[in-house]
Amino acid sequence: MTFHNKMELRFKAKSENEAFARVTVASFVSQLDPDLEQLTEIKTVVSEAVTNAIIHGYEENEEGWVFLSAEINDNEVTIIIRDEGQGIKDIEQARQPLFTTKPEMERSGMGFTIMENFMDHVEVTSEEGKGTTVKLVKKLITNPNQALCN
Amino acid sequence: MTFHNKMELRFKAKSENEAFARVTVASFVSQLDPDLEQLTEIKTVVSEAVTNAIIHGYEENEEGWVFLSAEINDNEVTIIIRDEGQGIKDIEQARQPLFTTKPEMERSGMGFTIMENFMDHVEVTSEEGKGTTVKLVKKLITNPNQALCN
Amino acid sequence: IGEIQRFLRDDGSVKVSRSLKETANRIRRKKDELTKELGRQPRVSEIAEALDISPEEVVFAQEAMREPASIHETVYE
Numbered sequence: 001m002t003f004h005n006k007m008e009l010r011f012k013a014k015s016e017n018e019a020f021a022r023v024t025v026a027s028f029v030s031q032l033d034p035d036l037e038q039l040t041e042i043k044t045v046v047s048e049a050v051t052n053a054i055i056h057g058y059e060e061n062e063e064g065w066v067f068l069s070a071e072i073n074d075n076e077v078t079i080i081i082r083d084e085g086q087g088i089k090d091i092e093q094a095r096q097p098l099f100t101t102k103p104e105m106e107r108s109g110m111g112f113t114i115m116e117n118f119m120d121h122v123e124v125t126s127e128e129g130k131g132t133t134v135k136l137v138k139k140l141i142t143n144p145n146q147a148l149c150n
Numbered sequence: 151m152t153f154h155n156k157m158e159l160r161f162k163a164k165s166e167n168e169a170f171a172r173v174t175v176a177s178f179v180s181q182l183d184p185d186l187e188q189l190t191e192i193k194t195v196v197s198e199a200v201t202n203a204i205i206h207g208y209e210e211n212e213e214g215w216v217f218l219s220a221e222i223n224d225n226e227v228t229i230i231i232r233d234e235g236q237g238i239k240d241i242e243q244a245r246q247p248l249f250t251t252k253p254e255m256e257r258s259g260m261g262f263t264i265m266e267n268f269m270d271h272v273e274v275t276s277e278e279g280k281g282t283t284v285k286l287v288k289k290l291i292t293n294p295n296q297a298l299c300n
Numbered sequence: 301i302g303e304i305q306r307f308l309r310d311d312g313s314v315k316v317s318r319s320l321k322e323t324a325n326r327i328r329r330k331k332d333e334l335t336k337e338l339g340r341q342p343r344v345s346e347i348a349e350a351l352d353i354s355p356e357e358v359v360f361a362q363e364a365m366r367e368p369a370s371i372h373e374t375v376y377e
């Protein structure tokens with residue numbers, strides 16, 4: 001392994017911080033020089049996971065903390081988003097496309113599906129009354145010349 | 151008090167993270183939509199304090215963590231940058247304009263002076279062998295119309 | 301006098317939201333230009349170099365495209 005970097009962040013469960021979290025992770029990942037498409041994918045999944053923590057985990061109680069870490073190992077990024085909110089009863093069901101417990105809020109139920117589509121690996125652990133952790137891993141194509149040789 | 155927000159961050163003492171820290175704070179503070187000049191001032195002081203933690207506190211030992219928090223209370227921003235590095239022997243001397251212990255690195259010795267000029271309040275605490283904490287406070291002009299009425 | 305200075309300063313000030321939006325527009329134009337030129341999506345560094353800002357600043361400014369930085373701006377501009 002030649003390149004390693006890590007950051008850990010926590011912020012209040014306020015909807016204003018969704019954009020903040022997205023910029024923070026994207027700016028950290030920009031050290032790997034991804035292309036703009038990959039960067040947009042990462043921003044999108046961070047958005048989805050952080051929004052879930054805020055509106056489902058804490059039901060917008062701004063006292064709650066959202067925990068976020070990002071780690072770079074060579075060209076692989078691991079992002080962990082965690083809350084200490086209400087947790088998920090049935091994770092398998094929650095991950096189904098279109099499943100949502102908040103249809104009244106115009107939620108699409110596509111959050112987890114988007115994460116699965118844009119990332120190489122998505123791991124969800126949760127305990128009712130304790131909170132939820134989402135681990136997201138993605139290998140970036142960081143050097144176009146290298147990609148050509150594969 | 152009507153608006154409150156807080157974030158806490160830590161990251162490895164790598165020079166790559168200086169730009170990351172600067173943009174992270176800028177993106178957090180931009181929730182207040184300050185004027186560009188004030189945001190530039192904040193980015194500059196974060197740069198100076200984080201660079202100090204990395205190159206003086208840890209002497210670029212990448213194992214070290216730099217701790218950064220930012221808090222908004224109405225239009226006042228408080229930024230704390232802390233390291234657990236080697237600490238400062240004589241704080242008063244360190245804060246003098248042009249004083250530097252690393253003249254060989256083309257350091258200007260103006261870091262603390264810049265912080266004092268751009269912020270309303272600068273507090274430095276340090277213990278040799280334990281680390282250094284820099285607390286920076288600034289009131290932002292967030293609404294020009296309001297300023298007119300004063 | 302303090303108030304007058306403050307007034308003068310405010311009068312000449314540029315809000316961050318506006319400045320970011322301008323940078324975001326430059327980024328979008330550069331991105332389209334480079335996509336055509338290279339036949340692929342540009343990398344963050346390629347945009348950053350072309351506009352002479354850091355990759356982190358590219359990310360930050362790009363965000364201004366997605367959402368207005370303040371409600372004030374949505375309503376009044």
Ligand SMILES: Nc1ncnc2c1ncn2[C@@H]1O[C@H](COP(=O)(O)OP(=O)(O)O)[C@@H](O)[C@H]1O
Pocket residue numbers: 048052053054056057058083085086087088094095099100101102107108109110111112113132
């Ligand atoms: N952090 C979380 N805490 C509690 N419940 C969650 C969390 N994340 C997701 N969920 C549950 O999983 C469901 C599906 O999530 P998602 O696919 O993002 O769709 P949506 O957010 O549109 O409902 C949510 O409706 C919610 O019930």
Ligand SMILES: Nc1ncnc2c1ncn2[C@@H]1O[C@H](COP(=O)(O)OP(=O)(O)O)[C@@H](O)[C@H]1O
Pocket residue numbers: 198202203204206207208233235236237238244245249250251252257258259260261262263282
């Ligand atoms: N976080 C820190 N840990 C240890 N020493 C520090 C730290 N920050 C500043 N110093 C000391 O204070 C001096 C003055 O800092 P500064 O005004 O930023 O100038 P410069 O960084 O150019 O030397 C430094 O040369 C260093 O000796």
Ligand SMILES: [Mg+2]
Pocket residue numbers: 048051052107109110111112
């Ligand atoms: Mg969702």
Ligand SMILES: [Mg+2]
Pocket residue numbers: 198201202257259260261262
């Ligand atoms: Mg310095």
